[in-house]
Amino acid sequence: MQSNIMMTVITVFLFSSAAGASGDHAGGHGPAATIGQPGKLQNVTRTITIDMSDAMRYTPAELTVTQGETVRFVVRNSGKLKHEMVLGTEQELTAHYEVMKKNPEMEHADENMVTVQPGATGEIVWQFTQAGKIDFACLLPGHYEAGMKGTVRVSRHATAIEPSSAAAVLTEGVIRKIDKANNKITIKHGEIKNLEMPGMTMVFQVRDPLLLDKVVAGDKVKFRAEKSGSAFIVTDIQPE
Structure with a gap:
């Protein structure tokens, strides 16, 4: 019961800044979302493969995207331990990690994160709607403190990126x-x-x-x- 309560609290906290003015769905991300919003696969502009290792490192750990891009992250776990990738602000990730340390049995499954078992691969499809710096980290106990962190720098773009309107021919x-x-x-x-x-x-x-x-x-x-x-x-x- 306690775990369920804590899960609700941290989920609300993680997405309160990203909800913006939209209230049309639970945990929704509005256009003013701090870290962006879940993307649609058909709008993906590129795919980035990220490796997670038992050295508590992401490869690559420094990424650059353009505001408006929808990115498909293919997240591979090359280690023998479970790892995860969670997108958020540094403040959100730190607060979430403190809760995870107190409740290591807690499970979470939000659209801005993926948990990957050893030898497996997971995905996040995310649209970066705001310019600035977004962090990502593994929030499993001990992993965050060991330095399993990375950053996405979102460069400003005058308009959101849209797929080409011209019909693609063979x-x-x-x-x-x-x-x-x-x-x-x-x-x-x-x-x-x-x-x-x-x-x-x-x-x-x-x-x-x-x-x-x-x-x-x-x-x-x-x-x-x-x-x-x-x-x-x-x-x-x-x-x-």
């Missing part, structure tokens, strides 16, 4: 390189008509990392690409 190309660690793919391609881009060899980000499992270097493919902000993103790959 373009022929040949896979030159696959970089699964960074969710990137190098393609020698013909003209990409919806982007008004001539044929060349370039590096794209990949919206869904699973697309990289469909191809290998040397494959002839047809693919779709969009521009979102300053990023060129492959949204679909079809091996020939």
Whole structure:
């Protein structure tokens, strides 16, 4: 009973600053949210892979995004201990950690965090609506104090980033390189008509990392690409 009460208290605290003026759903994040709001998978502008280790470190621990971006975090636990990634302000994370120390059996499952078992992978999809600094940390007892922390610096953008409005068409190309660690793919391609881009060899980000499992270097493919902000993103790959 005590754990349930404490869970309610800390959840309310964590999201009170992010609720803004919206009251249309429980724990909701309004447009004035301090750390942003849950994102939609179809609006993801890039994917960032983060490794969590038993050295109590995130790799990478310093990230930079642009205001308005929707980021898909693929969070991998390479250790033998359970770890988590929680987004928040430093004040919120510190307060939450103090509660976790007193109630180590407490479980939480908010949209700004993911708990990952050893050898497993989890995800957070998050839209960064406000410029500034956002922290993330593992709040399991002992991990936060050991330095398992990181930061996301959100640079200011005049307008929110939206996916390209032009319909993405299939373009022929040949896979030159696959970089699964960074969710990137190098393609020698013909003209990409919806982007008004001539044929060349370039590096794209990949919206869904699973697309990289469909191809290998040397494959002839047809693919779709969009521009979102300053990023060129492959949204679909079809091996020939």
